Amino acid sequence: MSSQFSAQKTRKPGERLFCFLLVLGSVYIFWQAYNISGFSELSSPGAFPLAASAVMILASCITFLNTLKSPAVEGMRFKDHCLPPIVAIVMTLILVYSVILESLGFILSSFAFLFVTIQFLYRRSILYTLSISLLALIVVYIIFRLVFQVVLPEGIVPEREILSSIKSLWR
Amino acid sequence: MDAFTYFAMSWLSPELLGLTALGTFLGIYVGAIPGLSVTMAVSILISFTFSWDVNYALCLMVGVYMGGVYGGSRTAILLNIPGAPSAIATALDGYPLAKKGLAGEAIGLSTVMSVVGGFVGIIVLALAAPTVSEFAITFQPRDYMMLGILGIMLVGSLSGNSLARGIFAGALGLLIGTVGLDPMTADERFTFGVIELWDGINPVAVMIGMFGISEALHQLHHMNKAVVKQKIARIIPKWSDIKKYMPLSLQTSFIGVIVGALPGTGGDIAALMAYDHAKRTTKNPKVPFGQGAKEGLIAPEAANNAAVGGAYIPMLTLGIPGDAVTAVFIGALFIHGLNPGPLLLLEQPHMFWFTVGNLTLANIFVLIFGLTGIKLFSKIVECPKGILIPLIFLLSIVGAYAINNAIIDIWWMLAFGVFGYFMRLYGFPVGPVILGVILSSLTDENWRRAILTERGSVSDLFINTLQSPLSATLFSIIVLILVSQTPLWTKWLKPKLFRR
Numbered sequence: 279m280s281s282q283f284s285a286q287k288t289r290k291p292g293e294r295l296f297c298f299l300l301v302l303g304s305v306y307i308f309w310q311a312y313n314i315s316g317f318s319e320l321s322s323p324g325a326f327p328l329a330a331s332a333v334m335i336l337a338s339c340i341t342f343l344n345t346l347k348s349p350a351v352e353g354m355r356f357k358d359h360c361l362p363p364i365v366a367i368v369m370t371l372i373l374v375y376s377v378i379l380e381s382l383g384f385i386l387s388s389f390a391f392l393f394v395t396i397q398f399l400y401r402r403s404i405l406y407t408l409s410i411s412l413l414a415l416i417v418v419y420i421i422f423r424l425v426f427q428v429v430l431p432e433g434i435v436p437e438r439e440i441l442s443s444i445k446s447l448w449r
Numbered sequence: 450m451d452a453f454t455y456f457a458m459s460w461l462s463p464e465l466l467g468l469t470a471l472g473t474f475l476g477i478y479v480g481a482i483p484g485l486s487v488t489m490a491v492s493i494l495i496s497f498t499f500s501w502d503v504n505y506a507l508c509l510m511v512g513v514y515m516g517g518v519y520g521g522s523r524t525a526i527l528l529n530i531p532g533a534p535s536a537i538a539t540a541l542d543g544y545p546l547a548k549k550g551l552a553g554e555a556i557g558l559s560t561v562m563s564v565v566g567g568f569v570g571i572i573v574l575a576l577a578a579p580t581v582s583e584f585a586i587t588f589q590p591r592d593y594m595m596l597g598i599l600g601i602m603l604v605g606s607l608s609g610n611s612l613a614r615g616i617f618a619g620a621l622g623l624l625i626g627t628v629g630l631d632p633m634t635a636d637e638r639f640t641f642g643v644i645e646l647w648d649g650i651n652p653v654a655v656m657i658g659m660f661g662i663s664e665a666l667h668q669l670h671h672m673n674k675a676v677v678k679q680k681i682a683r684i685i686p687k688w689s690d691i692k693k694y695m696p697l698s699l700q701t702s703f704i705g706v707i708v709g710a711l712p713g714t715g716g717d718i719a720a721l722m723a724y725d726h727a728k729r730t731t732k733n734p735k736v737p738f739g740q741g742a743k744e745g746l747i748a749p750e751a752a753n754n755a756a757v758g759g760a761y762i763p764m765l766t767l768g769i770p771g772d773a774v775t776a777v778f779i780g781a782l783f784i785h786g787l788n789p790g791p792l793l794l795l796e797q798p799h800m801f802w803f804t805v806g807n808l809t810l811a812n813i814f815v816l817i818f819g820l821t822g823i824k825l826f827s828k829i830v831e832c833p834k835g836i837l838i839p840l841i842f843l844l845s846i847v848g849a850y851a852i853n854n855a856i857i858d859i860w861w862m863l864a865f866g867v868f869g870y871f872m873r874l875y876g877f878p879v880g881p882v883i884l885g886v887i888l889s890s891l892t893d894e895n896w897r898r899a900i901l902t903e904r905g906s907v908s909d910l911f912i913n914t915l916q917s918p919l920s921a922t923l924f925s926i927i928v929l930i931l932v933s934q935t936p937l938w939t940k941w942l943k944p945k946l947f948r949r
Contacts, residue, residue, distance in 0.1 A: 344613070
């Protein structure tokens, strides 16, 4: 096994920039660690973060230097192989879902998220996607909200009132 | 007598029994479906079960762990896609067996041998853990500090091709673990004046992001992989086969326990080592290895399940994770107010025997669920990724929110999810980040205690480390591992020493 400090033989698009950003990030964290208690004592609250961030600087520098030496993978492009449109779009959908989760509530936002994402990734008829999304949401809701009693954001849906009126029907 | 009562607790309570069965059943599917990992499932489960009674939560999670390690073999055999890293070696001979129309027999045999391995692991855990724990009470702060370093280093070196990347990931995890008010002095560390950061970054949000979101984002790269369907006939293995392969199964189970017990190694390494052992020791296999040798199927399956029991030894006795899943488990135990380590067995022996009993029960459920419902199973694992992946995202986001009912945890999870995606993309292992987070306070606090004990003198700490046999051994192991990963060893010393 070629278990060396870096055994990456080739470099993916964007890898050099990522490793450089890690070096910069590590240096910034080292500076922040220094600000905790400086180089005062080995038992100070900042000693351990200083040591860990120093290790990060060293490791990220080695990784970055290795990416400088290794050749780029032929025929690989950042927008096709590293951050293809499908990943970027799904990341955006997750972000939007997280933003609307609290204001719209779990039921509406999750249904919208499931419907749009499944339709985008699976590409079947709208009716099929609607029923799959609804079924998945019902299962998740029953398991987590009703069985596990997990508190989920209500948003604009008066969920508690609906639940209590359903319960009163049973009584 | 007390030990037996606690051992049988999950067997006698219908709720605990049901949760263990449910966990094992879910675990088999989670382990089997490529793209879902046991670590991911356990991380998500923590957020949903943290308000439960600890026994209930543990039953579900232990079941998922035990079932998940086994479940990976199913898709390895049926589709040649290992559902989990621990099933990589299983696919080498399992899939060729399936191609010969022996998928059912291969699944049956792998189930029985997985259960045998599971039992060996549990027996060793029950016998060895109390002794290791008694020994661990004599540990000094410097020993704990070195154990922490050892745990991070081993995973750093084993989970990727590059040690530098592994070390970076481990150090990053250690730093994430220090965010918030220092528990010893209440000094602010990396809080940037934000009061919400005083309590630190929730490790569960980091776990879900790193394992759930980043892994699911990666699965988007492989949306178009076609699923191969297999014919399934006889499932219950022949008695003659069980008898014939039992010695090999026991041998590889012991390999599994030992490898699983080493901090930083898990079922995947155990399975590969067991496969290698089977290949070297089987003189005349009926079918060559790689073309459907049953020995090549049995060895990794017995070993990876035995590694579960092994991984519990350092986790319960030293508070050191054996692999990424046990790291997440340690997080779960902390959340439930338990402190895994040598004192756990002294102060709360019931938790230890409860866990042993629960593991045994989960192992029995593996046998039951393993030999039934395979035809239904083959339909479910064909669940299209276009439906599965959005569900993983949904569960991850809801899971992160459920930790504190706070949107901030979702942001942390997403940030670590996206960062974890790029880390994976560029060959950085994400497992050490979680280990770093879990081991951060252990390493930090014990380093400071150790240096305070020596009145700030590093030379005294070094001398005392070398004078104590235990500390000297731990120190030597750390140095050896570090040297074995450097070019000094791989390029220069190794070729000289092992020249044929």
